[in-house]
Amino acid sequence: MNAVLIRRLILKDWYLSRLMLGVLGAVGAGAVGLLLLRNETSGFLGLITSFIALILLSNMLPTLTIVNERKHHNLALVMSLPISPADYTAAKILANVLAYFVVWAAIVGALLWIFVHASGFGGWIPFLILAALAPFCAFGAITAVALVGESEFGAILAMVATNISYSFIWFFLVRVPGVVDALKSPVPIWSPTIVTIIAAEVGLIALAIGAAFFFQSRKTDFI
Amino acid sequence: MTQTAVQLTGVGKDYRHFSLADVHLTLPEGQIMGFIGPNGAGKSTTIRIMLGLVHQDRGDVRIYGHRMPGEQAAAKWDVGFASEDLRLYEGATVEWHMRFIQSIYHSWDEAYARTLLKRFDVRPEQRVKGLSHGQRVKAALLLVLARRPRLLVLDEPTTGLDPVARHEVLRELTEVMRDDRRSVLFSSHNTQDVEQICDQITFIDRGRILECRDKDTFLERWRRLRIELPGGIAAPRLPGIVDVKQTGRIAVSITNAFDDNLPRAYEAAGIRVQAVEAMTLEEIFVTNVHARREGAGQ
Amino acid sequence: MPTGIVLSYGDGRPMYLQIVEQIRRRIAVGDWPPGHALPSIRQLAVELQVSVITVKRAYFELERGGVIATHHGKGSVVAAGADVGTRIHEQELAGHLAHAARLGSILGLSARELQRRLWEAAERDADALKERT
Numbered sequence: 001m002n003a004v005l006i007r008r009l010i011l012k013d014w015y016l017s018r019l020m021l022g023v024l025g026a027v028g029a030g031a032v033g034l035l036l037l038r039n040e041t042s043g044f045l046g047l048i049t050s051f052i053a054l055i056l057l058s059n060m061l062p063t064l065t066i067v068n069e070r071k072h073h074n075l076a077l078v079m080s081l082p083i084s085p086a087d088y089t090a091a092k093i094l095a096n097v098l099a100y101f102v103v104w105a106a107i108v109g110a111l112l113w114i115f116v117h118a119s120g121f122g123g124w125i126p127f128l129i130l131a132a133l134a135p136f137c138a139f140g141a142i143t144a145v146a147l148v149g150e151s152e153f154g155a156i157l158a159m160v161a162t163n164i165s166y167s168f169i170w171f172f173l174v175r176v177p178g179v180v181d182a183l184k185s186p187v188p189i190w191s192p193t194i195v196t197i198i199a200a201e202v203g204l205i206a207l208a209i210g211a212a213f214f215f216q217s218r219k220t221d222f223i
Numbered sequence: 224m225t226q227t228a229v230q231l232t233g234v235g236k237d238y239r240h241f242s243l244a245d246v247h248l249t250l251p252e253g254q255i256m257g258f259i260g261p262n263g264a265g266k267s268t269t270i271r272i273m274l275g276l277v278h279q280d281r282g283d284v285r286i287y288g289h290r291m292p293g294e295q296a297a298a299k300w301d302v303g304f305a306s307e308d309l310r311l312y313e314g315a316t317v318e319w320h321m322r323f324i325q326s327i328y329h330s331w332d333e334a335y336a337r338t339l340l341k342r343f344d345v346r347p348e349q350r351v352k353g354l355s356h357g358q359r360v361k362a363a364l365l366l367v368l369a370r371r372p373r374l375l376v377l378d379e380p381t382t383g384l385d386p387v388a389r390h391e392v393l394r395e396l397t398e399v400m401r402d403d404r405r406s407v408l409f410s411s412h413n414t415q416d417v418e419q420i421c422d423q424i425t426f427i428d429r430g431r432i433l434e435c436r437d438k439d440t441f442l443e444r445w446r447r448l449r450i451e452l453p454g455g456i457a458a459p460r461l462p463g464i465v466d467v468k469q470t471g472r473i474a475v476s477i478t479n480a481f482d483d484n485l486p487r488a489y490e491a492a493g494i495r496v497q498a499v500e501a502m503t504l505e506e507i508f509v510t511n512v513h514a515r516r517e518g519a520g521q
Numbered sequence: 522m523p524t525g526i527v528l529s530y531g532d533g534r535p536m537y538l539q540i541v542e543q544i545r546r547r548i549a550v551g552d553w554p555p556g557h558a559l560p561s562i563r564q565l566a567v568e569l570q571v572s573v574i575t576v577k578r579a580y581f582e583l584e585r586g587g588v589i590a591t592h593h594g595k596g597s598v599v600a601a602g603a604d605v606g607t608r609i610h611e612q613e614l615a616g617h618l619a620h621a622a623r624l625g626s627i628l629g630l631s632a633r634e635l636q637r638r639l640w641e642a643a644e645r646d647a648d649a650l651k652e653r654t
Contacts, residue, residue: 002296008326015319016312076309077363079276081327082299220278255572397570400563415530422574438574442535497627501535 001090005083009091013065014099020060021099028053028107035114050107054132055166057103058139059159061096066146067155079222089147089216093209096143100136108132123185126194133201134169138162140208148215226287228252228374228406229273234282236268243268243430246282250423252373253403255396257417257438258410259508260427266410267306269427270378273408274304286374300328303372305363307379311351317362318347321369328370336369342391357388368395375399377409381416389413393420414505418442424504428512438504445507446481450474451495461488465514477502477510523568524560536571540579545588545609548599559589559597586612 014021031053034046069075078088111128115121145158174180176197182189229250236243243265250256260266271277272284275295284291289298311320317340325331340347343361351359364380375396381389397420399405411417417424424441426433434441451472452458458467463480478485486496502510526543528536547553559565562580566573580597583589588609591597625635 005327008323012323016314072313073308073310074312076276076304076306077311080274080299080302080304080309082296084296087296222276253573394570397567400573401567403563419530419536420570420572422572438572439578501533 002083002087005081006087006091006094009078009081009083009088010095010098013092013095017061017064017099020064021103024053024057024060025103025106027056028103029110032107032110032114035111038118047111050111051131051135054104054107054135055138055163057100058135058142058162061100061139062143062146062155063159065096066092066143067152070150071152075222085219085222086217088222089213092147093143093212096139097209100139104132104136120186122187123183123189125188126190126198127179127183130173130194130198130201133198133205134166137201137204137208138165140205144208144212144215147212226252226404227285228254228287229256229376229408230283230285231269231273232283234269234272234279234284236272236277236280241265241268241430243272243279246427246432248425248432248435250406250408252406253400254422255400255407255420256409256423256425257421258408258425258427259412259414259417259504260410261512263429264427265430266427267378268430270306270376270408270410273376274299274302301373303367303370303375305360305367305375305377305380307382309363311359311363311366313352314350316348316350317345317354317365320351320362320366321347324366324370330372331370333369335371336365339365339368339395342395343388357384360384361388361392364392364395368399371405373405375405375407375409377407379411380409381411381413389416396420414503414508418504426508426511428515433511433515441504441507442501444481445477445479445502445510446485447500447502447506448476448478448486448489449497449500450476450489451497453493458494459492461485466510479507479511522560524565526565526569528569528571537575537578537582540565540569540571540576541582544579544583545613548588549609553599555599555601557599559599561596 028050031046031049034042034049037043037046069078079085083091108128111132112125115124115128141162142155142158146155149155149158176193178191178193182191182194227249229248231246231248234243234246234248241263246265246269248269258266258269268277272279273286273291275284275292275298278292286298287301289295291298311317321336325333343358343365345354345358345362345365351362354362360380360383364377367375367377377396380396381392384392393416396407396409399407418438421438423435423437425435450458452469452474454472458469458474458476460467461476461478463478463485464476465479466477468475481499486499489496524547526540528539528543544553544559553559559580560568562573562576566576569576580589580591584591584597586608587600589597590600621635621639625632625638630638
């Protein structure tokens with residue numbers, strides 16, 4: 001694996017997605033700002049907007065770095081460089097995961113900080129983490145499908161499926177015993193249910209990345 | 224010691240509607256090879272196999288001794304590739320692409336790159352989106368030429384270019400020849416380009432190599448003979464004759480193994496040889512393809 | 522140093538022949554005197570934008586005709602010998618006569634008719650020369 005080249009490829013992807021990253025970062029910052037106004041409406045709006053930003057990012061980052069590169073025939077340019085298909089896969093996954101993580105951690109970190117310092121909202125913290133990991137899981141799935149599937153249609157299908165799934169997940173989540181009650185608590189309650197779900201989400205993300213690496217390595221035709 | 228830049232042995236690749244089979248190709252360093260074939264013949268597939276972008280089903284592929292596709296990362300340091308489906312990033316400028324390539328290859332020659340910008344009439348600060356097709360092709364070629372790779376593999380580098388641009392590209396390709404350790408392989412529809420600058424020529428049709436020889440042999444061994452037959456007889460198919468077309472007493476025969484014995488053989492059979500004509504590469508190629516297809520019962 | 526040779530692509534003749542002829546011409550008019558060093562095969566190929574193999578062929582033909590001499594490792598030079606100029610012209614004339622004979626045969630001219638045409642051409646050339654001087 002050529003670390004120098006992988007680094008250059010990652011920087012290249014970040015440079016080419018800079019506008020989208022900047023806009024969504026600003027949206028996230030604005031959403032967090034709304035929460036600082038400390039009233040119910042703005043708080044609610046702020047939370048929703050944060051999630052929309054994370055969901056949008058989960059869709060657009062793989063689209064820009066993977067789907068569009070193939071669609072606009074830029075892939076041959078990248079593969080003409082002295083890299084192996086494994087280098088390409090590593091660079092793509094790292095570029096996506098790192099970028100997503102940075103924006104995700106910034107937004108979620110800021111939200112958590114606000115909740116930690118707001119009295120009486122401690123119960124929201126585990127739930128927030130649980131909910132915030134959902135777009136990350138979606139991102140993992142979309143990235144894996146976009147990379148391995150090599151088709152724009154496949155990626156769109158993954159995006160639509162994950163976007164629709166949020167409503168279903170929310171529906172089932174609020175009916176899981178203990179989840180909604182934990183919200184009312186002024187201190188964070190880390191029930192086994194919540195911890196399990198969080199662990200499962202992190203596991204899903206790891207699985208998506210692992211699957212992407214695995215299936216990419218079995219390909220014989222790159223273009 | 225002359226190294227072999229490209230070596231394909233028994234290469235094959237199967238797709239649903241198309242198969243590449245039994246491809247043997249050798250390009251010693253210091254030479255320019257032209258790769259001619261109709262659309263769908265397998266030129267692009269063969270080139271992609273050379274670059275390791277497509278994994279062959281059978282056969283051995285070596286670029287400067289590196290086995291492809293396994294050792295493609297090492298091999299591609301010495302190879303420059305340009306193709307119709309290799310496009311630059313639309314949102315970025317030509318300058319950005321130059322810096323990007325320069326950051327990877329230490330052989331980048333900035334002075335030469337600036338010269339090429341002028342010769343190709345491309346402004347570096349322009350976004351790729353705003354360039355015409357011809358300028359995009361030239362920009363992509365610039366990125367490949369400016370780092371002076373040992374081997375240039377180009378898939379139809381002059382297709383779609385206006386005559387001036389074509390001339391500029393050919394000029395830069397011949398410049399590569401200054402160094403007898405550098406090689407070029409390019410595919411083209413334009414047989415004139417190939418005839419002009421290539422040392423070796425490979426014909427490909429329907430996934431199979433028809434002929435792979437140095438240019439002189441092609442141009443010296445293929446001839447069109449105009450003959451006059453005595454009344455009533457059909458033109459004999461002498462050895463080496465690939466095609467004969469006869470109407471009445473006049474016939475045109477084409478051979479791919481011409482030497483002075485052939486006109487004598489005709490004369491000995493009582494047939495007058497009116498003229499012996501050289502053939503252009505295009506004529507040779509078309510005849511070759513037709514003869515093969517007819518031979519295969521098409 | 523560029524040779525200034527210009528090739529014609531519309532011309533039906535092989536490129537190596539054109540190169541041979543152009544070099545001969547320069548020798549005949551004295552631009553390239555005996556001992557003048559020819560560019561290397563590669564250099565000329567790049568200058569003329571033709572394949573190396575074409576220039577190699579041209580140099581081979583020139584050497585065969587005794588017009589140039591190649592010293593291994595040192596490149597080619599115009600052959601010494603005062604009659605190189607005439608030898609070239611002799612070769613050229615022989616070539617033209619052979620070609621004329623072939624054309625005459627194709628046109629179905631008799632040897633006598635062909636002779637007459639040649640005589641007429643020589644007369645016209647002499648008249649034109651008289652007018653110029």
